[in-house]
Amino acid sequence: MSERRPYVRRQSRLWWASRTYRGYTLRELSGVGVAVYGAVLLAGLDSVRRGPDAYAAFVGWLSTPVAIVLHLVLLAAMLLHGLTWFQTLPKTMPRLIVGGQAVPQKTITNAAIGLAMLCSLALVIGALS
Amino acid sequence: MDHFDTDILILGAGGAGLRAAIAAAEAAPDQRVALVSKVYPMRSHTVAAEGGSAGVVQAHDTLDDHFNDTVSGGDWLCEQDVVEYFVSHCTREMIQLEHWGCPWSRKPDGHVNVRAFGGMKIERTWFAADRSGFHILHTLFQTSTKYKSIERFDEYFCVDLLVENGRAQGAVLLCLATGEFCAITARAVVLATGGAGRVFRQNTNGGIVTGDGMALAFRHGVPLRDMEFVQYHPTCMPGSGVLFTEGCRGEGAFLLNKDGYRYLQDYGLGPAEPQPRNKYMELGPRDRLSQAFWQEERKGRTVTTPQGEAAVLLDLRHLGRKRIEERLPLICELARHFMGIDPVDTPIPVRPAVHYTMGGILVGIDTASPLPGLYAAGECSSIGIHGANRLGSNSLAELSVFGRVAGEQAAAFAKGAAAAEIPALLDRARAAEARALGLLNGKGGGERHSVLRKEMADSLEKGCGIYRLGDEMQQACDRLADLRHRYDGITIDDKSRAWNTDWISALELGYQLDVAQAMAHSAIARKESRGAHQRLDGYTQRDDANYLRHSLAHYRKGASPEISYSPVTITRSPPGQRAYGALGEQLEHARKEATHG
Amino acid sequence: MADRDRLTIELWILRYRPAQDEEPHFVSYTVTYTEEMSVLEALQSIKDEQDGSLSFRWSCRMAICGSCGMMIDGTPKLACSTFLRDLAPGPVKIAPLENFPIERDLVVTVADFVKKIESIYPFIMPKETKPVEAGEYLQTPAQMAAYEPFSDCINCMLCYAACPQFGANPDFIGPGAMALLQRYNGDSRDAGSRERLDLIHGEDGVWSCTAVGLCSEACPKLVDPANAVNQNKTNSAFDFFLRGLRKENHS
Ligand SMILES: Cc1cc2nc3c(=O)[nH]c(=O)nc-3n(C[C@H](O)[C@H](O)[C@H](O)COP(=O)(O)OP(=O)(O)OC[C@H]3O[C@@H](n4cnc5c(N)ncnc54)[C@H](O)[C@@H]3O)c2cc1C
Ligand code: SF4
Ligand code: FES
Numbered sequence: 001m002s003e004r005r006p007y008v009r010r011q012s013r014l015w016w017a018s019r020t021y022r023g024y025t026l027r028e029l030s031g032v033g034v035a036v037y038g039a040v041l042l043a044g045l046d047s048v049r050r051g052p053d054a055y056a057a058f059v060g061w062l063s064t065p066v067a068i069v070l071h072l073v074l075l076a077a078m079l080l081h082g083l084t085w086f087q088t089l090p091k092t093m094p095r096l097i098v099g100g101q102a103v104p105q106k107t108i109t110n111a112a113i114g115l116a117m118l119c120s121l122a123l124v125i126g127a128l129s
Numbered sequence: 130m131d132h133f134d135t136d137i138l139i140l141g142a143g144g145a146g147l148r149a150a151i152a153a154a155e156a157a158p159d160q161r162v163a164l165v166s167k168v169y170p171m172r173s174h175t176v177a178a179e180g181g182s183a184g185v186v187q188a189h190d191t192l193d194d195h196f197n198d199t200v201s202g203g204d205w206l207c208e209q210d211v212v213e214y215f216v217s218h219c220t221r222e223m224i225q226l227e228h229w230g231c232p233w234s235r236k237p238d239g240h241v242n243v244r245a246f247g248g249m250k251i252e253r254t255w256f257a258a259d260r261s262g263f264h265i266l267h268t269l270f271q272t273s274t275k276y277k278s279i280e281r282f283d284e285y286f287c288v289d290l291l292v293e294n295g296r297a298q299g300a301v302l303l304c305l306a307t308g309e310f311c312a313i314t315a316r317a318v319v320l321a322t323g324g325a326g327r328v329f330r331q332n333t334n335g336g337i338v339t340g341d342g343m344a345l346a347f348r349h350g351v352p353l354r355d356m357e358f359v360q361y362h363p364t365c366m367p368g369s370g371v372l373f374t375e376g377c378r379g380e381g382a383f384l385l386n387k388d389g390y391r392y393l394q395d396y397g398l399g400p401a402e403p404q405p406r407n408k409y410m411e412l413g414p415r416d417r418l419s420q421a422f423w424q425e426e427r428k429g430r431t432v433t434t435p436q437g438e439a440a441v442l443l444d445l446r447h448l449g450r451k452r453i454e455e456r457l458p459l460i461c462e463l464a465r466h467f468m469g470i471d472p473v474d475t476p477i478p479v480r481p482a483v484h485y486t487m488g489g490i491l492v493g494i495d496t497a498s499p500l501p502g503l504y505a506a507g508e509c510s511s512i513g514i515h516g517a518n519r520l521g522s523n524s525l526a527e528l529s530v531f532g533r534v535a536g537e538q539a540a541a542f543a544k545g546a547a548a549a550e551i552p553a554l555l556d557r558a559r560a561a562e563a564r565a566l567g568l569l570n571g572k573g574g575g576e577r578h579s580v581l582r583k584e585m586a587d588s589l590e591k592g593c594g595i596y597r598l599g600d601e602m603q604q605a606c607d608r609l610a611d612l613r614h615r616y617d618g619i620t621i622d623d624k625s626r627a628w629n630t631d632w633i634s635a636l637e638l639g640y641q642l643d644v645a646q647a648m649a650h651s652a653i654a655r656k657e658s659r660g661a662h663q664r665l666d667g668y669t670q671r672d673d674a675n676y677l678r679h680s681l682a683h684y685r686k687g688a689s690p691e692i693s694y695s696p697v698t699i700t701r702s703p704p705g706q707r708a709y710g711a712l713g714e715q716l717e718h719a720r721k722e723a724t725h726g
Numbered sequence: 727m728a729d730r731d732r733l734t735i736e737l738w739i740l741r742y743r744p745a746q747d748e749e750p751h752f753v754s755y756t757v758t759y760t761e762e763m764s765v766l767e768a769l770q771s772i773k774d775e776q777d778g779s780l781s782f783r784w785s786c787r788m789a790i791c792g793s794c795g796m797m798i799d800g801t802p803k804l805a806c807s808t809f810l811r812d813l814a815p816g817p818v819k820i821a822p823l824e825n826f827p828i829e830r831d832l833v834v835t836v837a838d839f840v841k842k843i844e845s846i847y848p849f850i851m852p853k854e855t856k857p858v859e860a861g862e863y864l865q866t867p868a869q870m871a872a873y874e875p876f877s878d879c880i881n882c883m884l885c886y887a888a889c890p891q892f893g894a895n896p897d898f899i900g901p902g903a904m905a906l907l908q909r910y911n912g913d914s915r916d917a918g919s920r921e922r923l924d925l926i927h928g929e930d931g932v933w934s935c936t937a938v939g940l941c942s943e944a945c946p947k948l949v950d951p952a953n954a955v956n957q958n959k960t961n962s963a964f965d966f967f968l969r970g971l972r973k974e975n976h977s
Contacts, residue, residue: 002307003627005744006827006835011893020800021890024938088937092956094912095875100237100868102875105950168783169836171881172791227862230850230913232870232877239864263790264877271848271906283840306829335785368762371788435761463788466807468762579774622778625745628830631778 027084033077040074086112130558131311134551135163135280136543137536138315140287140300140342142166143173144262144528145507145535146321147269152536153319154276160543163313165282165302167337167633170270174323174335175528178262179374179459181254182525184220186243190251192216197702197717199523202248202414203487203516204660205677205704206355206697211494211513213700215523215530222529223255231268232257234456244456245379246521248414248709250407252379254522259374259459265525285311286633289561290318290345290503291554297349297503298549301561305633308626310565312558314551316543317502319535320346320490324508326359328645329483330586333365333372342509344640346490347647347690351498352681354511354695355488356644357652358661360519361595362484363418366467367438370482373460375521377443378411380456384418385442385476386430392441396421398710413709416518416661419481423595432478440478449473481595485524487515487661488651491681496535502542506535513679513698517660568639569632573620578635581612581619585638588612589645593652599666602653609646610689616642647682647690654692655680673704734758735810736817737768739780742828750828754817759810765820766794766805769832782832789946792880795887796832797821802887802944823887825896838896839883842903846925848910851918863915873912876905879949885941891934898934899926901941901951908954923958923965932959 012018016025047058061067089112090096090105097103137153139146142164150164166173185195195216200207223241227233233241233255246254257264273279284305291299291314299314322342326334347353363384364373378384381404386392391410394401398413398421405411411418422441425431431439445453445460450473454461457472464470464477489511496504496512506512507528514527585608592605616639623631657672658664678694685691708716734756742750755776757768766784773780782805783793789807798808799819810818826834856863885901886892892900907926911919926932935955942952 002309003625003745004307004829005627006829007742007744007750008827009750009824011825011890015890015893020888020940021938024940028936088939088956091937091939091942091950091953092960094957095872095953097868097871100866100871102871105953168785168791168793169840169881172783172785172793174785174791176791176880177786177788221858224858224862228850228852228856228858230910230915232874233862235865235867235870237867239866239869241862260790260878263880267877271843272850274844275849283837335787335791337785369787459790466789467764577774577778579778625743625779627744628781628833629779630781631773 026080030077030081030084033074034081037074037078082116083113086116130555130562131309132551132555133163133311133313134549135313135315136160137162137317137319137539138299138313139164139319139321139536139539141173141321141323141507141509142170142270142281143321143323143507144175144266144269144525145532146173146319147266147273148529148532149319149321149506149536149539150279151269151273151276152533153540154278156537157540157544158278160278160540162276162279163282163315164273164279165285165287165300165313167284167286167305167341169283170273170281171267172337173266174338175262175266175525177333177335177372178265178525179259179372180246180376180379181244181256181261181522182219182223182265182529183246183249183253183520183522184223184255184526185216185253186220186241186255187251187253190253194250195219195253198249199514199520200516200702201705201707202520203514203518204671204707205673205699205702206516206659206679208494208513208698209700209702210698214494215514215527218530219526222526222533226265226268226529229268229272231264234258244376245407245412247375247378247412247418248408248520249522252407254376254379256376259376259457262525265529282313286636287322287341287345288565288636290349291557292349292500293550293553293557296501296546299554301558303565303633305628308629310558310562312555314549314554316546316549317504317539319539320503320505320509321507321532321535322509324486325641325644326483326486328585328589328641328648329359330590331365331368331370332483333362333370334484339637339641340486340509340644341637341640342505343489343647344643346498346500346503346505347643347682347684349500350684351500351503352491352683353488353644353647354491354679354681355517355651356486356647356682357593357655357680358487358515358517359483359593359648360415360485360487360661361419361481362415363422363481364443364479365482365484366463367434367440367478367480368436369467371463371467372482372484373443373463373477373479374457375415377445377457377460378405380445380452381405381448382411383444383447384411385444386425387432388430392425392430393418393421396424397708397712400711408713409710414518414520415484416663417709419595420663422481434478438480440480442476443479444476445472446474446476485519487511487517487519488648495538496531497538502546504535504539504542506531517662565636568635569621569624569629571620574618575620576615576618577622578616578619578638581615582638582641585609585612585642585645589649593649595663597652597662597664599653599664602649605649606646606653606689609642609649613642613646643684650690650692651680651682677704733760733814735768735814737772738817738819739832740821741780741831743779743830752819761811763810764806765798765803765808765810765813765818768810769805769820781830790880792882795823795882795884797824797887802884804882804884804946807946823883825887825889825893826883836883839881839886839900839902842899843881843906846899846903846907847918847922848906850910850913850916851921852915853917865914869914872914873909875949876909876912876954878947879905879909879951880947882946884944884946885951888940888944890938891936895930895934897930899931901955904932904954904958905949905951908957923961926958927962927966932962935959
């Protein structure tokens with residue numbers, strides 16, 4: 001029998017709470033925020049289906065302080081999630097080669113964010129007019 | 130003790146060992162190959178080679194030119210038949226590497242690109258940015274995994290060769306993870322264990338480059354040839370010795386002294402032109418450049434680094450950021466990270482450090498050593514292409530060309546050889562195990578091996594440096610004899626078995642001392658100046674009448690090595706004056722006229 | 727200057743010697759250091775002058791052989807290219823690479839990682855075989871740029887130490903091996919993508935990855951292994967989908 005006895009360190013169950021992974025954990029949590037907002041929208045749609053009274057109640061709830069605070073939190077989550085999503089985007093695609101050189105990932109992220117902002121703006125303008 | 134039987138045993142999995150393993154597997158798919166390395170193959174020191182590998186490709190280049198550059202670069206101490214074989218097989222091997230995936234840098238049309246290198250008349254250095262050795266090694270390692278007949282022993286340290294009936298038949302290995310021994314018996318053995326640069330203080334080599342294979346063969350009676358020729362690389366990081374590739378100068382870098390003056394023009398390498406021509410100035414050979422540094426230092430024209438080392442300046446600034454970052458990314462990383470200097474706007478302080486052992490295990494053109502069944506390839510061997518001074522980029526080419534030959538020759542030998550004589554070999558293996566354990570468990574006199582190692586490195590640096598003096602070499606010899614003696618009384622702190630690097634370093638030191646002795650004794654015996662061996666004590670000239678001969682160091686147990694000489698094979702290039710710069714061109718012109726007229 | 731030359735720093739090193747230790751524990755050493763001294767040099771000086779029994783891997787000293795990865799103040803780093811001046815005043819915590827079994831002291835088990843590398847067919851499977859005599863395959867700089875960064879991986883395993891999913895599932899193929907896979911899949915000379923893709927569909931393939939992304943931040947060679955993994959999630963998903971379609975066509 002040899003002396004060899006590799007020691008296996010157990011991964012902490014709370015690894016996600018450590019400082020190293022804070023960014024990642026926040027990103028994943030913000031995903032929950034996105035899901036919650038989806039649920040809010042769905043509830044709104046459902047109220048439309050259930051008739052004008054239900055819809056009015058829903059709109060009424062929207063202007064309660066609780067709903068406003070919730071929406072602010074959800075907005076922050078959406079923004080964070082969107083940002084990280086665009087940061088991840090270049091990691092999920094093949095290297096983009098233009099003129100024999102790879103396009104930097106930052107450029108791709110920035111272009112995508114720009115495009116998303118343009119689309120959002122167009123939507124807002126469309127909704128207002 | 131565990132025992133494995135195989136057909137072909139390859140010790141060392143750097144460039145040479147991997148190439149040999151692949152060649153053996155391809156030549157004889159029915160034979161088993163055992164590939165042993167004290168580190169994972171991709172950690173082998175081939176990984177550190179930066180500049181590139183030679184192979185004639187350009188239309189205006191010829192094999193003759195490569196031959197002449199190599200032979201004159203080696204100051205005519207080359208085996209010319211071997212050089213001829215070598216130059217005619219380099220390109221083939223480079224293409225083979227390309228087929229296996231090596232990401233050689235390309236020209237816009239998709240063909241492989243080549244760069245200039247010191248001492249080479251025409252650009253013929255294939256390069257993969259400045260990570261050429263890295264890419265060659267990883268390509269070979271990854272390709273080797275394709276062959277089912279290759280069985281690897283990663284992180285196994287060889288403590289002895291098994292020789293029985295005058296034939297090499299295996300090796301004894303120490304498994305680093307367990308500290309247990311095993312014997313491998315084989316019909317043929319290839320040594321590909323790399324160089325020995327760590328015997329010097331400032332060197333470009335990795336910690337594993339300790340001359341193990343050289344010492345193993347040496348102890349079994351195989352002579353070490355031309356060991357006095359140790360190459361200093363002119364551009365290394367002061368202090369650590371980490372290398373700045375010759376590729377820098379290939380790309381057009383200047384070497385400046387403290388006055389910003391391109392001092393090489395004072396040493397027969399001029400004229401100084403804005404774009405150094407091949408074989409001129411910064412593109413002269415390494416020995417000349419290192420010697421010029423030594424002279425500049427004596428004249429007080431060097432700068433002093435914060436660590437107190439003398440240095441000259443490697444100036445890349447005029448190449449511009451784009452070219453520097455594209456062609457020399459590793460150099461940028463080293464300068465920025467390790468020295469806090471950006472080569473784009475500041476010259477890098479550099480100085481010579483020991484880089485390469487031209488000498489090694491004596492082998493013939495077929496890589497066979499005088500000991501039947503034992504082959505050697507790569508830096509551990511002396512096949513005779515480097516002579517008294519190796520040209521940059523000839524070594525990576527050597528690994529490929531002669532790694533392949535070694536694999537094929539060993540496979541052929543194994544086919545015809547009788548089976549290994551296992552019982553007798555296992556007895557020898559047990560004796561070797563007992564010796565290694567004796568070193569571990571011996572009480573000793575309390576002295577640590579790290580102290581001895583430092584003294585060894587200091588004495589070689591002093592006695593066998595860029596310029597050498599008889600009495601200093603003698604001091605080195607005496608000092609080494611004393612260290613050899615003290616080595617028998619060292620004490621190892623750590624008595625455990627698993628991953629005991631204290632023990633491994635002590636074993637390596639034993640190898641290093643043998644190699645160091647071969648170097649120092651070969652050096653003092655050569656009473657002339659040639660290539661990397663330059664004396665200042667009355668033997669400042671080359672002496673072809675007496676020393677156009679290879680030195681051979683023979684091992685003597687408990688005593689210093691004995692030196693003898695053997696003839697040099699000269700086929701078509703009679704010894705001429707070795708010159709670079711304008712004089713070199715004149716001479717070459719005259720030689721051509723003479724042969725044509 | 728003279729004062730600066732005599733700075734000292736304390737290193738807390740996680741030690742584990744299987745012959746005598748039940749489990750790893752920190753031991754403190756103090757070293758004198760200079761401006762340009764790396765963590766590796768500090769470890770060497772401890773080994774040479776204080777305690778010969780301290781074990782760690784190293785060789786090249788120039789960040790290319792991939793031997794000397796370890797956790798330095800909690801981050802995976804190459805010891806040879808991490809400098810004490812950046813860690814001062816200390817104490818500096820040094821531990822073996824996270825997520826790997828410890829063989830001894832700072833030495834971790836590498837064999838499983840190497841097996842992963844070997845498993846992904848890490849060699850060119852040529853589109854068309856041609857003899858060496860026919861010369862090199864042509865490859866333009868643009869074709870090279872498509873895979874070249876992935877070929878710069880030095881197998882240092884820092885990315886594995888940064889990856890919590892590898893920590894949770896040691897069989898996950900992981901970032902470094904995926905970078906190598908993509909190095910070959912992206913090479914214009916290669917035609918082995920299909921075979922390689924077949925290896926990485928499951929949970930031990932790319933699907934353990936949750937795009938944490940720290941592997942790419944840990945990488946000392948800018949290989950961007952996260953890109954290799956995530957690209958291949960896309961490829962794997964497409965492949966799965968296309969395979970379904972193909973099956974339907976057959977029936
Ligand atoms: C910094 C640097 C840059 C260089 N640049 C260039 C260049 O640009 N062009 C060029 O042509 N040349 C260059 N060289 C030289 C060239 O890289 C080397 O000569 C060559 O790589 C040596 O290869 P090798 O296969 O003989 O040995 P190595 O690659 O050193 O491999 C030796 C192998 O032997 C194994 N080994 C050793 N001892 C034992 C033992 N006791 N037990 C088990 N295994 C053992 C090791 O583990 C390793 O696998 C450079 C060298 C250095 C140091
Ligand atoms: S991808 Fe980067 S961090 Fe991971 S093994 Fe390769 S070089 Fe190391
Ligand atoms: S010692 Fe080679 S990477 Fe650090």
